Amino acid sequence: MNRLYGWRLNPLYHSGALVVLTFVLLTVTGLYLVFFYRLGSPHASIVRITEQVWLGRWIRSLHRYASDAAVVAAAIHAFRMFAQDRSWGPRALAWVSGLLLLGLTLVLGWTGYVMVWDVQGIVLAREGARWLDALPLFSEPISRAFVGEREVPSAFFFLNLFLHVALPVGLGALLWLHVSRVARPGLLPPRGLLWGTTGILLVLSILWPAPAGTPADLFRLPARGPYDAFYAFWLPVTQGLPAAATWVGGGILGAVAVLAPWWSRPRVGQRPGPSVVDERLCSGCEQCYLDCPYEAIAMVERTDGRAGIVARVDPALCVSCGICAGSCAPMGVGPPGRTGRDQLAQIRDVVAARAPAPDDVVVVACTHGAGGVGAESTFDGAPVLAVDCAGSLHTSVVEYLVRSGAGGVLIVACPPRDCQHREGPKWLEQRLYHEREAELKDRVDRRRVRLIYADLAEEGTVAAALERSRGEVAALERARRETDIALEAECDLVEQGTPGRQGPERSHGLEEGRR
């Protein structure tokens, strides 16, 4: 997909945002359709809408195809979140609410197809009534409405329309809950993908209008007709099952879907621990608070006698992404063993064991993507330093490598919208090139530092970038090797009482970052 569309427009990376886009399309087209829908003659009104060649036909088709695309995008989104291990712990709320969103979308589609009251509509209505009649909830069997004793009452169509219009409100509330634990949720895809997706659905609607099946007839068996596989995929299975078995089977499937992340998550003891703050080092600069993708960090008043504020991590919200470790100039925050200081200690040991040669390009690779390079100790002859997330990489490590005499440093991050921890590559790029705190210092030769994006399947991309980096390094002057690089010492100034940058300028930064 990246080869065809590039990571910026890869629809798989924007599957969640595409669902929201389809919801927007459904709302806009639905508002038009509801004006022409008649409760007294549902199928006839749908046919009349379909006969409006200039508007009604394609608006109804767009409504239908957008609803189909919503299911596809939601299913892909759920699969990606599960496959990327992003569905348990503090993300459980998003997982469960996401499944509820998908379920509610299917129910909404159901009511929508019953509104059409064609062959598919009556089959769905009768199947739903059969299921509901198996529950001890209703004083009279709902199925009676469809046996032909009398006309199907308008009240049924009114209730159906009401649900179809009212349930999206619940959908909105669930969506809010779904993204409530993430900072800066990307609700809409980038402009190119937004208009591309809308355009292609529109073209499909115009060239291949959605059909309205033959009208429902209570005294004829449902004829062979067009069914929407995205909303009626279960029909061939459930039609042959007793209603109780359908409830039990559906309940088991639902429970498995909800609980799957809990079964597949790492065992206790193997799960990464939440970030911790070394309050002696924290200068209260708020950068970790701004960068945290999960709003797990709050700034609170200090209690150690010093003036100002200090970062505090909520372990219930922290997913241990380590992005705060990369954002902290004094290197005072991060998951245990992965703070900036821990990273520096690790790289110091690596360099002490084998100092990089002037023509070496050291690969720093994210373990979740980066063509799988992060799992190796060397790649194509280049030493590899693995990091759990590129966003957790402290720029001091890059500086240390360059000043230790490495010819170049190739940092391989996941594509920004494919990041396991949402915003790692974005913040890393800004720290390397746009002076976002904790920025790569000016004294580091940027010509020796390259950042590329590659997902797990793009080993070739990494190999090509490494080759290019080697060529660039060879064209530069020979790298100088420094000794006694004491980067922590600069940070220790903070510990001794030098405050971090605060005041109005940082307040502005807070607003910018939260946006």
Place this chain on the structure above:
Amino acid sequence: MSWPRGWIGGGALAVGVTLALGWLSQVPYDAARDVEAVVRLAWRTRATQVEECRRLTGAELERLPIHMRQEQVCEGRTLPYRLVVVLDGHTVVDQAVYPSGARADRPLYVYHELQVRPGWHDVDIAFTRDPVPADTASQQERERLGERESAAPQRLTLARRVMLGPDQIVLVTYDAEERQLVLKGSGAP
């Protein structure tokens, strides 16, 4: 991937996915599958209620609080029906039909779909209520006579020869005004 291969590949994939979306949105399906025609039995009728009353003995009354001492107590129940359906000489349904509801005090519902082949069929239906026990004809029950009159008769029958074409459904239902079983639908004579 560079122009034009990237654009062609990306465009082809987008068109392919879009066409798949369009096709899956309208997959031909036959929900009736192997069913060719149906005789549907569906009706609702009020069940006949009876109350069995008895006078409490002096000792029983003594055990009750003063404000609860009624000399006569009644227990109500509804009478079940038996439904027997003979189709082309074969008994296809023979079952008791009980009133619905947790306390069995709601109306009776009958719902069956009998799959048949198109053509002529002899349908013979008997819907028979248990008789009202003679010893329950208390004052209260006589007062409820009017209500019982609105319930279905003690025996409903229908014996017809019906013609069903392919995919047709004929409905046998209860007409509360005529107080009899009737046929409805395209296959009804």
